[in-house]
Amino acid sequence: MWDYSDKVKEHFFNPKNAGAVVEANATGEVGSISCGDALRLTLKVDPETEIILESGFQTFGCGSAIASSSVLTEIIKGMTLDEALKVTNQDIADHLEGLPPEKMHCSVMGREALQAAIANYRGEEWRDDHEEGALVCKCFAIDAVMIEEMVWANKLRTVEDVTNFTKAGGGCAACHEDIEAILEKVLAEKGEKFDPSICSKPEDKQKPAAPEKIAAVKTPLTNLQRIKKIEEVLESLRPALMADGGDVELVEVIGNTAYVNMTGACNGCQMAAMTIAGIQQRLMEVMGEFIKVVPASEMSKLVNIA
Amino acid sequence: MSDIYLDNNATTKVDRAVVDAMIPYFLEQYGNPSSIHKFADGVARGLKQARQQVQALIGCEHDSEIIFTSCGTESNTTAILSAIKCQPNRKEIITTMVEHPAILGVCDQLEKDGYTIHRLPVDKCGRLNLESYKRMLSENVALVTVMWANNETGTIFPVIEMAELANAAGVMFHTDAVQAVGKIPMMLADTKIDMLSISGHKLHAPKGIGVLYLRRGTRYRALLRGGHQERGRRAGTENTASIVGLGKACELALQHIEYENTKVKAMRDRLERGIVDEIPHSFVTGDLNNRLPNTTDIAFEYIEGESILMLLNKAGIAASSGSACTSGSLEPSHVMRAMDIPYTAAHGTIRFSFSRYNTMHEVDEVLKVMPDIVATLRKLSPYWDAQTNTPVANPEQAFAPTYS
Numbered sequence: 001m002w003d004y005s006d007k008v009k010e011h012f013f014n015p016k017n018a019g020a021v022v023e024a025n026a027t028g029e030v031g032s033i034s035c036g037d038a039l040r041l042t043l044k045v046d047p048e049t050e051i052i053l054e055s056g057f058q059t060f061g062c063g064s065a066i067a068s069s070s071v072l073t074e075i076i077k078g079m080t081l082d083e084a085l086k087v088t089n090q091d092i093a094d095h096l097e098g099l100p101p102e103k104m105h106c107s108v109m110g111r112e113a114l115q116a117a118i119a120n121y122r123g124e125e126w127r128d129d130h131e132e133g134a135l136v137c138k139c140f141a142i143d144a145v146m147i148e149e150m151v152w153a154n155k156l157r158t159v160e161d162v163t164n165f166t167k168a169g170g171g172c173a174a175c176h177e178d179i180e181a182i183l184e185k186v187l188a189e190k191g192e193k194f195d196p197s198i199c200s201k202p203e204d205k206q207k208p209a210a211p212e213k214i215a216a217v218k219t220p221l222t223n224l225q226r227i228k229k230i231e232e233v234l235e236s237l238r239p240a241l242m243a244d245g246g247d248v249e250l251v252e253v254i255g256n257t258a259y260v261n262m263t264g265a266c267n268g269c270q271m272a273a274m275t276i277a278g279i280q281q282r283l284m285e286v287m288g289e290f291i292k293v294v295p296a297s298e299m300s301k302l303v304n305i306a
Numbered sequence: 307m308s309d310i311y312l313d314n315n316a317t318t319k320v321d322r323a324v325v326d327a328m329i330p331y332f333l334e335q336y337g338n339p340s341s342i343h344k345f346a347d348g349v350a351r352g353l354k355q356a357r358q359q360v361q362a363l364i365g366c367e368h369d370s371e372i373i374f375t376s377c378g379t380e381s382n383t384t385a386i387l388s389a390i391k392c393q394p395n396r397k398e399i400i401t402t403m404v405e406h407p408a409i410l411g412v413c414d415q416l417e418k419d420g421y422t423i424h425r426l427p428v429d430k431c432g433r434l435n436l437e438s439y440k441r442m443l444s445e446n447v448a449l450v451t452v453m454w455a456n457n458e459t460g461t462i463f464p465v466i467e468m469a470e471l472a473n474a475a476g477v478m479f480h481t482d483a484v485q486a487v488g489k490i491p492m493m494l495a496d497t498k499i500d501m502l503s504i505s506g507h508k509l510h511a512p513k514g515i516g517v518l519y520l521r522r523g524t525r526y527r528a529l530l531r532g533g534h535q536e537r538g539r540r541a542g543t544e545n546t547a548s549i550v551g552l553g554k555a556c557e558l559a560l561q562h563i564e565y566e567n568t569k570v571k572a573m574r575d576r577l578e579r580g581i582v583d584e585i586p587h588s589f590v591t592g593d594l595n596n597r598l599p600n601t602t603d604i605a606f607e608y609i610e611g612e613s614i615l616m617l618l619n620k621a622g623i624a625a626s627s628g629s630a631c632t633s634g635s636l637e638p639s640h641v642m643r644a645m646d647i648p649y650t651a652a653h654g655t656i657r658f659s660f661s662r663y664n665t666m667h668e669v670d671e672v673l674k675v676m677p678d679i680v681a682t683l684r685k686l687s688p689y690w691d692a693q694t695n696t697p698v699a700n701p702e703q704a705f706a707p708t709y710s
């Protein structure tokens with residue numbers, strides 16, 4: 001089974017605000033019953049101040065879906081609607097001390113239910129802009145729909161292209177066969193043929209047909225650009241660390257969280273925390289966006305061990 | 307209360323007697339069976355005995371029909387690839403929609419390579435239609451591969467009859483009997499089954515050991531080549547300790563097969579009846595009249611399987627689910643979809659699978675906690691009316707979320 005954080009278990013075993021709010025004046029219903037996760041969020045909003053007075057959830061779903069719903073109702077209570085709209089799925093995951101990559105969609109569902117409920121309160125129609133397919137890349141939690149869209153939008157031709165644009169396949173490489181199948185399918189739809197023997201030409205890679213989707217939801221940097229940049233910064237800090245008998249290694253980047261391994265003198269000593277804070281500071285300065293640096297040991301909490 | 311293990315279709319505990327039989331092959335008789343010295347001179351005898359123990363359990367004619375492999379998956383793959391290699395002019399395979407992924411995965415791959423795969427559908431009770439099966443048999447079919455018993459529901463397919471039909475049409479027949487061997491009696495010598503797969507870890511032998519039964523005279527092409535082991539039919543140094551362990555496990559299974567079909571079955575029946583009587587909106591899936599004695603798969607409507615498993619686990623009870631979430635896929639199990647179980651129930655299926663190690667007392671313990679677990683989750687469900695403690699009227703209309 002999944003290796004859930006203690007926080008997820010806490011919210012699953014003792015969910016907060018379960019059930020529908022009486023006299024609710026906002027309701028959001030999202031999810032997909034065929035996928036096994038669906039959520040109804042009800043809110044009682046003060047019409048004067050737009051403050052969320054009460055929130056409740058009803059969820060059909062797995063442990064992390066229930067935990068995400070529960071924690072969401074806690075997060076938003078007391079917020080104004082405008083504040084609540086700023087809550088991201090990453091916030092939900094962070095409050096749960098992380099979710100396994102395969103379960104991040106549960107936090108997305110929470111955020112979408114919130115948006116839907118607020119739209120409902122304001123008399124607007126909420127549109128879902130996010131579709132989800134079968135998870136292809138388990139390392140970076142990239143699904144088939146995302147890859148297909150990117151292949152279409154950016155004229156991708158090779159597995160390497162796909163990795164560059166989506167990160168998919170950049171980890172253990174076990175999904176390369178599946179990525180090839182997607183390339184084959186999409187290229188066939190476009191009347192082209194997938195040729196596994198061609199390598200991506202450098203200029204193809206440069207041509208930043210601006211990965212819109214990522215840019216829209218995340219930041220102006222593509223994931224690959226972000227990883228490269230982080231590597232660069234770490235490289236520049238390395239001599240200083242090594243002078244102290246330590247070293248740092250980038251293990252994983254998920255969203256804007258960088259997981260690093262501290263080795264040598266840094267490892268396990270109190271300085272590690274300070275060093276990590278220092279690295280984080282430096283990264284944010286260089287990259288101009290929020291980056292969280294976390295010891296890789298924390299990552300085990302996120303990873304599916306089954 | 308000690309933990310209760312009801313997930314024996316996933317894997318089983320290795321019997322103590324099996325472990326004891328294996329140990330000498332790690333510490334004393336660890337020589338390569340092909341070597342000629344005293345570290346190896348008992349090994350060949352050990353392998354021979356194991357072959358005979360497997361033979362006795364499945365009732366085949368010759369012990370040389372037993373090929374040891376590394377697992378059920380290898381046996382399945384070898385059987386399919388062998389059949390198409392031997393008969394290059396036959397480009398079709400008949401199987402079912404509810405096979406284990408170890409079969410479906412190979413078939414999917416062959417489909418990409420240009421093979422035609424006929425996947426027999428099942429009805430709502432998980433049964434096949436033999437009339438449509440008969441019509442598919444032709445000289446274009448390289449192999450029929452149909453599981454003896456389904457791992458999720460325990461439903462038993464009429465493989466003996468299907469093998470007769472295939473044989474009459476001149477078509478080779480393989481069955482994935484990983485879940486059936488040791489749970490139901492069989493006498494392969496009296497059947498027309500050409501190949502059959504076994505996996506050790508489903509019958510109290512270790513993981514990573516399997517058998518491919520290959521009827522004498524059946525045309526065959528080895529998958530693993532480059533060694534004389536298993537008469538050249540499966541190269542690679544023998545996993546001697548596990549083979550000996552599997553032999554012992556087969557001997558024990560044969561001794562217990564009556565127990566399995568009486569005592570184990572009684573435990574299963576009591577649990578099943580207790581749950582369905584006690585918990586509204588729950589039902590058993592599969593063919594109730596043709597099932598393994600140890601398996602029950604119960605759908606709990608309006609709630610999701612992984613949450614049920616987490617609460618069961620907290621109560622010290624191990625089972626498994628056909629829900630999407632437990633596997634990391636997005637759809638509920640292909641077996642539930644093939645039976646056309648509605649999504650609101652398919653995601654909430656829980657499989658309880660017994661072994662001879664379980665007790666009636668454990669059944670009672672599960673019956674004590676199960677109603678509360680279901681009630682707790684239903685209270686959270688948008689399909690459930692907490693006030694009346696019944697499903698909301700017209701559940702599918704009352705809650706119709708925006709797809710996300």
Ligand SMILES: Cc1ncc(COP(=O)(O)O)c(C=O)c1O
Pocket residue numbers: 315316376377378379380406408453455456457482484485505506507514515516
């Ligand atoms: C019906 C069936 N076939 C094949 C297998 C695979 O066996 P193994 O784990 O030995 O590869 C299993 C076990 O999961 C099974 O239930």
